[in-house]
Amino acid sequence: MLQVSDAYFFHFVCCIFLNQHFKSHTNNNKINGKKHIFLYFIDLVTLTCNTQAEKVDSWTLDGEEVEFDSYVRMEGPNLKVSEVDAPMLGKYSCWSGGKMLSSTYLFQELEEEGDLDSLLSCRAKSYDCNFTCSLKDSRFTAVRLGLGQDCSSSSSSSHDGELQFVLPHSLSPYAEESTMLELTAEAINMYYILRRTKTFYLRDIIQPDSPEIVRCEEVGEQLNVSVDPPPSWSTPHSFFSLEYEIQYELKDDGTIENSFSTLIPRKINRLRVRSRDSLVLSAWSQWTAWQNVRKGKKNRHRCKKRHQGDLQDSTPGSSDRLKTKRRKHKKKKKGLFKQNEH
Structure with a gap:
């Protein structure tokens, strides 16, 4: 005998989907x-x-x-x-x-025009075993997400009126990505249900976390900035390479400039860095917080407290990743360009 509560506005955390073709009138x-x-x-x-x-x-x-x-x-x-x-x-x-x-x-x-992109945004901070999706739409009182017909469980949480979901996947981070992920979302508004499905490659939603500024050191009239990948990024870093963009403020006139090289002018007030996957040209990470640059001993500038242990060189270089494993359209960018600060 099944007792059912009157409350039915709840967040679905179990992935049971209607992905099969309907052979009968009801499911x-x-x-x-x-x-x-x-x-x-x-x-x-x-x-x-x-x-x-x-x-x-x-x-x-x-x-x-x-x-x-x-x-x-x-x-x-x-x-x-x-x-x-x-x-x-x-x-x-x-x-x-x-x-x-x-x-x-x-x-x-519920019949409604528009695709899932207008309701849902997804992001993977690495090529590891899960990614997150968020939905912000006050019309819906219950939402569930899942991958494919055989979806495993997902977890959900609410933050500032936005539903956030963590979905696991079984893709190998080292293999060529030939199969698209199929994401299904169902949302309830009173007694109506909206159902949408979208397909995408994991690489299309990659957006790393912000990198870590390790140290700054004078090299002649320039400053060499050492940057580490974020802790959440896939390893080994020699295989999953990142490129960095450094934004800095010149000491002379306060002009804001950008560089895709870790060698930047020495006379600056502050800097910040962001990163992206260098091979698939993923979405850029969020910028790090601005770090003030102060000259210390032995021509070393302090732009952040130093980490213990060896500091690895973060200058973007060649990757040993197999060319057939991921998209091959790497675009190198060199030099400096100016960007007005708004």
Whole structure:
């Protein structure tokens, strides 16, 4: 006997999707112990009373007793509803002897133009085993996401009115990416459900975290900036190479300039750095915070507290990654260019 709470506005954290082609008129799903029927423009739907009781006395819709007619009729313990429209959507419950036996929620697909990109944004901070997606739309009271037909579980959280999901994947970070990920999202607005599917390569949503500025050291009239990849970036770094862009403020006139080389003018007030995958030219990371540059001993400038241990050279160089493994359109950028500060 299944007891179902009246509360049905909840975040789905279990990935059970309707990715198969529908061979019958309805598809029954149970999520967190609650049964739902998603209605896709059909003429007849059967609501099943999940009980071993010999007799079902009545059915209710959102607490009101269902009146039987030519469109709504009982067939044994179950309820058949034909020519379903908006007034027939909601929470159906079957009863026996004044006791609720089970409940089923009946939804109808919401027709809405637009693709999933307008509702959902996804990002992978590395090529490792998961990525995150976020949805910010106050219209929906329940949302679930999943990958493919056999989706494993995902976790969700809410931050500043934005739903955030972590989805695992089984792609090898070292293999050539030939299969696109298929992401399905379902969102509920009252008794209507919006369902969208999109496909993409993992490399298309790569955006590293901000890198780490390690140290600055004078080399003649220039400053050599050492930068490390973010801790969340895939390893080994010789295989998963990053390129860096340094933005700095000149000491003479406060002009803001940018460089794709780690050698920059010596006379600067402050600097900051961002990174991206150097082979697929991914989205840039967020900038690091501005770091003030102060001259110390032995021609070494302090732009951040030094890390213990060896400091690796961060000057972008050639990668030993196999050319067939990822996109081959690496674009080298050299020199300096000016950018006005707004």
